[in-house]
Structure formats: C-alpha cells, structure tokens
Amino acid sequence: EISNRLNQVIEFLPENVRKFADIGSDHAYLPCAVCLNRPDVQAIAGEVNRGPYESAQSQVNKMNLQKQIDVRLGNGLEVIKPNEVDTIVIAGMGGTLIRSILESHPEKLEGVNRLILQPNIDASSIRAFSISYGYQIIGERIINDEGYIYEILVLEKSEHSQQLTDKEIYLGPFLMKEKNPAFIEKWQHVLEKKQKIIQQIKQAKHPDEDKIKLFEQQKTWIKEELQ
Ligand code: SAM
Numbered sequence: 001e002i003s004n005r006l007n008q009v010i011e012f013l014p015e016n017v018r019k020f021a022d023i024g025s026d027h028a029y030l031p032c033a034v035c036l037n038r039p040d041v042q043a044i045a046g047e048v049n050r051g052p053y054e055s056a057q058s059q060v061n062k063m064n065l066q067k068q069i070d071v072r073l074g075n076g077l078e079v080i081k082p083n084e085v086d087t088i089v090i091a092g093m094g095g096t097l098i099r100s101i102l103e104s105h106p107e108k109l110e111g112v113n114r115l116i117l118q119p120n121i122d123a124s125s126i127r128a129f130s131i132s133y134g135y136q137i138i139g140e141r142i143i144n145d146e147g148y149i150y151e152i153l154v155l156e157k158s159e160h161s162q163q164l165t166d167k168e169i170y171l172g173p174f175l176m177k178e179k180n181p182a183f184i185e186k187w188q189h190v191l192e193k194k195q196k197i198i199q200q201i202k203q204a205k206h207p208d209e210d211k212i213k214l215f216e217q218q219k220t221w222i223k224e225e226l227q
Pocket of ligand 1: 006023024025026027046047048049052075076077090091092093101102
C-alpha cells in the first residue's frame with residue numbers, strides 16, 4: 001500500500017505513458033505501484049544515494065519487476081538518455097532542489113511531454129521555473145496526507161508562454177481557484193507564521209524593510225484568497 005500522496009502523483013501520469021523516470025525514487029514505491037498495474041509501462045528509478053538506490057533495487061526484485069523498471073544510480077537527470085522517457089516524476093523534495101535538478105540538464109527534457117512534480121515546500125520556485133523554461137502548468141493539486149500538506153504540479157511544454165501574476169506564482173493558479181480545505185488550512189497557517197516573522201524582523205536593530213514589504217504583500221494575497 002503506497003501513500004495517498006504518491007497515489008495522487010500517479011493519477012497525473014498520462015494514459016498513454018510508455019516510459020517514465022522517477023528521479024529520487026528512494027524505495028521505488030511509485031514506479032512499482034504503476035508497473036504492477038500496467039505491464040505495458042516501463043520506468044527508470046533514479047537515485048543519487050547508494051542506500052536508497054539499494055532499497056529501490058531490492059523492492060523491484062521483490063516485486064519481480066526487473067523487466068519493467070531499471071534502477072539507476074546517478075545525480076538527477078543524468079540517469080536518463082536524451083529522448084528516452086516521455087514523462088518525468090520528481091516527488092518528495094523541496095521545490096528549489098527539484099528546480100535545480102531540472103535546470104542542470106535542460107537537454108534531457110527534450111522529448112519529455114510532461115513533468116509531474118511534488119514539492120514538499122517552495123512550490124512557487126517550480127512555477128517560476130515553468131515560466132522561464134517555456135512550460136505551462138496544466139494542473140495542480142493540494143492535499144492533506146496524514147496531517148502534512150503537499151502540492152503536486154503538472155507541467156507541459158507549451159508554444160506560447162504562460163503568463164502568471166506574482167500572486168499566482170505564490171499561491172498556485174489552479175489551487176487558488178479551487179480553494180479546497182487543504183489550501184485553506186495551509187495558507188491560514190502560513191498567514192499566522194508570516195505575522196510572527198514580520199514582528200520579529202521589526203524588532204531587529206536594522207529591520208530588513210524589503211523583506212517586510214514582501215511579506216506584507218504576501219499577507220495581503222493570502223488574506224484576499226481566504227476571505
Ligand atoms: N520520491 C520518493 C517519494 O516521494 O516518496 C522519495 C522521496 S525522498 C524524501 C527524496 C529522495 O531523493 C531521497 O531518496 C534522495 O536520496 C533522493 N535525491 C535527492 N537529491 C537527488 C538528486 N539530485 N538526484 C537523484 N535523487 C536525489
């Protein structure tokens with residue numbers, strides 16, 4: 001049984017996916033769950049660390065999925081060849097790390113139709129990435145899985161560049177429209193934290209005025225959406 005979080009990530013795999021990579025696969029739970037259900041699908045489980053790489057390998061062996069899942073040791077997108085996969089999943093890391101993994105090897109993204117990204121924090125840096133690199137956010141989801149809030153972002157290459165406001169980059173264009181309970185819970189929490197941080201900054205000897213201004217702006221955006 002895999003987590004609700006990983007199940008929701010899997011739901012964004014395209015119907016017609018043939019071969020995908022799961023970068024930072026850890027136990028390879030995600031590719032194993034997919035491939036058990038779909039004998040037609042191939043996967044690469046990438047891991048930079050030996051421990052998780054070995055866990056992935058033994059999970060694949062245990063499930064008898066060696067013919068479908070190739071476990072590879074390496075940093076980020078280095079484990080995939082150009083045009084080898086049509087979809088890439090990167091889940092369970094910070095948004096800035098996910099972004100830097102993607103930016104390190106833009107040539108590996110050619111021929112990839114869809115990126116399914118699940119940042120634990122800093123989803124906004126992925127939205128900013130999508131604009132700079134000519135992707136379009138085609139779907140977003142925010143969930144509460146056992147008390148933790150997770151966001152899932154789905155990106156596809158687009159011909160015309162997507163316009164997002166700073167507010168949409170911060171909150172998520174789809175998520176702020178949907179405003180589900182997880183969204184409200186997350187942003188109520190962030191709002192309280194921002195308020196405390198602003199007070200702390202103001203008490204400093206030389207308060208960082210730019211930071212205060214940014215945080216006040218973010219507070220306004222959050223309040224507008226929580227109304
Ligand atoms: N993707 C799984 C999930 O969502 O449950 C595992 C998430 S786990 C918290 C993050 C994994 O990413 C770790 O196993 C770590 O070794 C791996 N990782 C971190 N940086 C990486 C990189 N640059 N390339 C490949 N794997 C990486």
